[in-house]
Amino acid sequence: MVGQISIDNAVKKFTSVDGEEIVALNGINLDIRPGEFISLIGPSGCGKSTLLRLIAGLDFPNSGVLTLDGKQIKKPDCERGFMFQNHTLLPWLNIYDNIAFGLKARKIYKEKKNEVDEYIELVGLKGFEKSYPHQLSGGMCQRASLARALVGHPKVLLLDEPLGALDAFTRMNIQDEILRIREEHNMTMIMVTHDVDEAIYLSDRVVVMSARPAKIEKIVDIELPRPRARSNPEFLRYRAEVLKMLNYGGEIREVEYYL
Amino acid sequence: MNVIKKILPVLSILLAIAVQIGLKNSNLHPQTKPYFTYVLLGILIIYSILFILTFFHKGLDEKISYKAYFIAGAVLFFNILNLVTAKLAILPVLYFPALDRVFGVMVEQREVLVKCVLYSTRLLGYGVLFGALVGIATGICIGFSKTFSYWVSPVIRVLGPIPSTAWIPLVLISFPTAVSASAFLIGLSVWFPTTIMTSSGISNVQNSYFEVASTLGARRFYQVFKVGIPAAMPNMFLGLFNGICSSFVTLVTAEMIGAKYGIGWYINWQKEMLSYANVYAGLIIIALFFSVIVTLLFRVRDKVLIWQKGVIKW
Numbered sequence: 205m206v207g208q209i210s211i212d213n214a215v216k217k218f219t220s221v222d223g224e225e226i227v228a229l230n231g232i233n234l235d236i237r238p239g240e241f242i243s244l245i246g247p248s249g250c251g252k253s254t255l256l257r258l259i260a261g262l263d264f265p266n267s268g269v270l271t272l273d274g275k276q277i278k279k280p281d282c283e284r285g286f287m288f289q290n291h292t293l294l295p296w297l298n299i300y301d302n303i304a305f306g307l308k309a310r311k312i313y314k315e316k317k318n319e320v321d322e323y324i325e326l327v328g329l330k331g332f333e334k335s336y337p338h339q340l341s342g343g344m345c346q347r348a349s350l351a352r353a354l355v356g357h358p359k360v361l362l363l364d365e366p367l368g369a370l371d372a373f374t375r376m377n378i379q380d381e382i383l384r385i386r387e388e389h390n391m392t393m394i395m396v397t398h399d400v401d402e403a404i405y406l407s408d409r410v411v412v413m414s415a416r417p418a419k420i421e422k423i424v425d426i427e428l429p430r431p432r433a434r435s436n437p438e439f440l441r442y443r444a445e446v447l448k449m450l451n452y453g454g455e456i457r458e459v460e461y462y463l
Numbered sequence: 464m465n466v467i468k469k470i471l472p473v474l475s476i477l478l479a480i481a482v483q484i485g486l487k488n489s490n491l492h493p494q495t496k497p498y499f500t501y502v503l504l505g506i507l508i509i510y511s512i513l514f515i516l517t518f519f520h521k522g523l524d525e526k527i528s529y530k531a532y533f534i535a536g537a538v539l540f541f542n543i544l545n546l547v548t549a550k551l552a553i554l555p556v557l558y559f560p561a562l563d564r565v566f567g568v569m570v571e572q573r574e575v576l577v578k579c580v581l582y583s584t585r586l587l588g589y590g591v592l593f594g595a596l597v598g599i600a601t602g603i604c605i606g607f608s609k610t611f612s613y614w615v616s617p618v619i620r621v622l623g624p625i626p627s628t629a630w631i632p633l634v635l636i637s638f639p640t641a642v643s644a645s646a647f648l649i650g651l652s653v654w655f656p657t658t659i660m661t662s663s664g665i666s667n668v669q670n671s672y673f674e675v676a677s678t679l680g681a682r683r684f685y686q687v688f689k690v691g692i693p694a695a696m697p698n699m700f701l702g703l704f705n706g707i708c709s710s711f712v713t714l715v716t717a718e719m720i721g722a723k724y725g726i727g728w729y730i731n732w733q734k735e736m737l738s739y740a741n742v743y744a745g746l747i748i749i750a751l752f753f754s755v756i757v758t759l760l761f762r763v764r765d766k767v768l769i770w771q772k773g774v775i776k777w
């Protein structure tokens with residue numbers, strides 16, 4: 205049992221600047237199987253990033269329990285990789301050193317050196333190893349940040365809108381790579397996305413969240429064989445289903461989604 | 464257009480030479496050897512060489528074109544200064560000696576002055592090294608340890624603003640030698656800004672950098688050295704810069720304690736003798752000395768902070 209997450213009635217509240225209480229997560233229950241691919245989808249500001257931060261151990265719930273393989277999550281750890289919504293590459297390290305950062309910190313860099321190059325190639329940043337983050341475009345930084353999260357092969361990988369800044373073709377290529385790496389290393393992946401197609405293409409289950417205070421509105425099992433075809437009628441049916449849920453999911457109607 | 468711009472300094476130098484040679488000194492400023500003329504000639508020769516080289520070297524050309532107005536202006540300033548002191552004696556004669564005499568001091572007392580510079584370099588070297596190392600260490604500890612910060616921050620706030628002169632009695636009885644006492648004073652003046660800037664740099668590091676490091680498996684110690692310190696590096700350099708500035712200010716005070724030589728000591732001594740030409744000579748040397756040190760610091764900084772976007776250039 206590696207990479208089994210259970211979230212039991214997690215509540216997370218924040219205090220806003222003017223002292224008001226903001227309920228970001230209002231009792232989330234979710235069990236994630238080892239090696240499963242989960243997508244979180246929902247209106248902006250509903251608490252998706254907050255949920256990922258709880259799983260990562262960067263924040264703690266006001267009540268409720270989160271566990272990984274039966275052990276309560278108490279602090280961040282390299283077994284739960286996190287790719288942040290904005291790339292958070294370390295500006296004083298070049299792309300190569302950014303990607304190798306985790307391996308060096310864990311003192312396993314020497315054995316895994318070749319993997320750094322492999323992932324650089326995989327995200328298409330060959331030739332930019334020596335560049336600093338401020339010299340790259342937003343999409344390139346995002347890809348570097350993805351490589352950094354992948355190269356450590358965590359049990360669980362949390363991805364917060366990982367491909368948002370990429371063009372459609374790069375995006376589809378990288379989606380396939382993510383699936384391949386997941387197979388190869390048996391990672392559990394939880395991804396936040398605003399792209400319904402992406403969610404359906406990648407996920408075993410799509411978790412649709414409602415606007416704040418966030419609850420799980422519905423969980424859609426995607427029972428499509430892999431590799432999936434994006435134009436398959438079944439695929440389109442799922443797509444229509446999820447879209448319908450998002451548009452009529454709550455009181456908020458005017459949420460922008462790009463398709 | 465560019466060539467005219469580059470010729471301006473030459474014209475300005477020639478004008479200064481014309482004033483210097485063409486006008487007689489006022490009676491209040493007896494004519495000494497015309498050292499200012501020599502200086503002007505020296506500048507003229509160096510600038511002319513550079514001017515010719517600009518036609519062959521593009522980088523130099525840009526630099527010289529950029530600096531041309533400044534050089535011309537600076538020479539003009541000294542020209543006017545020369546006019547209102549030596550030539551017309553408009554300014555009080557005691558406090559505003561002729562430039563010939565100021566430059567004369569540098570030449571005629573060069574042996575003493577070189578010795579002074581060496582002594583001061585040694586003192587500054589000890590003081591700055593000691594102050595900077597302790598300052599960076601204190602800053603890092605304050606930045607990372609709540610307990611350390613709780614006990615030490617208030618102390619720093621009390622100690623920081625005390626002027627270095629106030630320490631002299633205490634330092635004199637606490638240190639075995641005058642050199643160590645003076646070095647301590649200088650160290651103290653470097654320590655304060657370095658500590659403050661380092662610790663504030665660390666506490667301003669974006670939390671997300673630490674968060675990402677921790678999800679990548681970096682332990683606390685690793686985070687301190689691989690995230691906190693590099694992220695605070697720009698601030699540390701600011702602190703060092705401030706520290707070096709105040710070390711030069713303190714130098715004059717520090718060399719009041721039993722110094723045998725030293726630029727600060729020299730200035731103190733000459734001030735008491737009311738020989739302002741010597742005082743100014745000393746000040747010019749300090750200024751040159753300072754700008755060499757600061758230029759070196761910036762060179763190092765530009766190397767280290769190459770990753771920064773649009774670094775502020777001083």
Ligand SMILES: Nc1ncnc2c1ncn2[C@@H]1O[C@H](COP(=O)(O)OP(=O)(O)OP(=O)(O)O)[C@@H](O)[C@H]1O
Nearest residue numbers: 218219220226228247248249250251252253254255
């Ligand atoms: N540290 C914080 N302090 C106060 N409020 C916070 C904090 N972090 C998040 N929130 C609030 O919690 C809510 C959920 O935020 P979260 O970042 O999880 O949204 P999200 O679903 O990821 O949105 P998006 O899709 O725009 O990224 C927001 O309303 C936000 O204002």
Ligand SMILES: [Mg+2]
Nearest residue numbers: 252253289364
């Ligand atoms: Mg978010």
